[in-house]
Amino acid sequence: MSATRREGLAIIGGGKIGEALLSGLVRRSGSDGIVVCERSPERAAELTERYGVPALGLTEAAARSRVLLLAVKPQDIGTLLGLLGGAVDPGHLVVSVAAGVPTSTIEAALPEGVPVVRVMPNTPALVDEGMCVLSAGAHADEAHLDEAEALLAAVGRVRRVPESQQDAVTALSGSGPAYFFYLVEAMIDAGILLGLPRTLAADLIVQTALGSAVMLRDSGEHPVQLREAVTSPGGTTIAAIRELERHGVRAALIAAIEAAHDRSVELGRMQDR
Numbered sequence: 001m002s003a004t005r006r007e008g009l010a011i012i013g014g015g016k017i018g019e020a021l022l023s024g025l026v027r028r029s030g031s032d033g034i035v036v037c038e039r040s041p042e043r044a045a046e047l048t049e050r051y052g053v054p055a056l057g058l059t060e061a062a063a064r065s066r067v068l069l070l071a072v073k074p075q076d077i078g079t080l081l082g083l084l085g086g087a088v089d090p091g092h093l094v095v096s097v098a099a100g101v102p103t104s105t106i107e108a109a110l111p112e113g114v115p116v117v118r119v120m121p122n123t124p125a126l127v128d129e130g131m132c133v134l135s136a137g138a139h140a141d142e143a144h145l146d147e148a149e150a151l152l153a154a155v156g157r158v159r160r161v162p163e164s165q166q167d168a169v170t171a172l173s174g175s176g177p178a179y180f181f182y183l184v185e186a187m188i189d190a191g192i193l194l195g196l197p198r199t200l201a202a203d204l205i206v207q208t209a210l211g212s213a214v215m216l217r218d219s220g221e222h223p224v225q226l227r228e229a230v231t232s233p234g235g236t237t238i239a240a241i242r243e244l245e246r247h248g249v250r251a252a253l254i255a256a257i258e259a260a261h262d263r264s265v266e267l268g269r270m271q272d273r
């Protein structure tokens with residue numbers, strides 16, 4: 001079947017990120033032309049009810065859809081490709097969000113010539129503030145990247161990188177929301193320690209995180225300048241910063257992100273076996 005005869009999108013794997021992308025796409029353009037494939041019938045029914053999209057089997061979804069968005073765990077992608085293989089042809093565009101899984105691995109499991117785009121999204125797609133980073137596989141050209149970008153721009157910002165940078169991207173923006181949530185959790189705990197009610201502590205920290213994020217995005221200033229503007233000589237902030245340095249928080253963050261990168265590489269290698 002040729003690329004021009006098919007349209008529509010199948011989201012294969014309706015878990016956390018599959019739903020985040022689905023919700024944004026439906027908010028932006030409605031549910032027409034979108035189908036989901038889920039292993040669990042209960043989860044499929046939930047997504048159908050929530051977003052008004054039909055749940056189909058893999059073969060039927062592939063026959064109907066131009067873009068196949070693979071949103072299963074890296075550990076499940078080999079099995080999925082085995083089930084999907086014969087139903088895919090070069091008229092499809094396969095978009096994979098699986099962490100660490102190289103386009104070459106996906107291409108090798110599909111018929112020759114199928115275009116594959118690797119994407120690293122993140123969960124703020126749920127509120128249209130996602131960061132999606134794209135890389136082309138061997139058979140994907142500019143038009144395929146444009147098509148994937150047009151789709152994902154519905155849920156936030158999109159950038160393109162060489163595939164060699166995707167493991168680092170995964171560690172930064174893919175996993176990144178978790179680091180911010182973790183920091184916010186810890187800061188709320190500090191408020192509790194200091195005797196504030198939990199709801200008040202949460203309100204203070206969430207608004208502070210939001211305001212700080214908008215300043216980081218819009219002020220044009222470096223994070224160091226923004227931090228220095230808060231840090232009064234002899235004041236409270238420098239007392240806190242000294243503790244962060246003493247406890248090695250900067251080094252811990254760098255090591256944590258390096259570990260996420262290394263795990264992404266490892267997940268990719270597991271696919272080769």
Ligand SMILES: NC(=O)C1=CN([C@@H]2O[C@H](COP(=O)(O)OP(=O)(O)OC[C@H]3O[C@@H](n4cnc5c(N)ncnc54)[C@H](OP(=O)(O)O)[C@@H]3O)[C@@H](O)[C@H]2O)C=CC1
Nearest residue numbers: 013014015016017037038039071072073074097098099121
């Ligand atoms: N969560 C995140 O923030 C991000 C995740 N990713 C990537 O997205 C992918 C999915 O992650 P996440 O959403 O967190 O994982 P989830 O486990 O929440 O979702 C995966 C879903 O796919 C289903 N599934 C597995 N195999 C099949 C199949 N053959 N056909 C149909 N459905 C299937 C699973 O069903 P079951 O529950 O039965 O296994 C599950 O519902 C991963 O590869 C991850 O690396 C990328 C960026 C961010």
Ligand SMILES: O=C(O)[C@@H]1CCC=N1
Nearest residue numbers: 099170173174175176
């Ligand atoms: O934790 C994970 O493996 C996935 C990939 C990036 C974010 N979540």
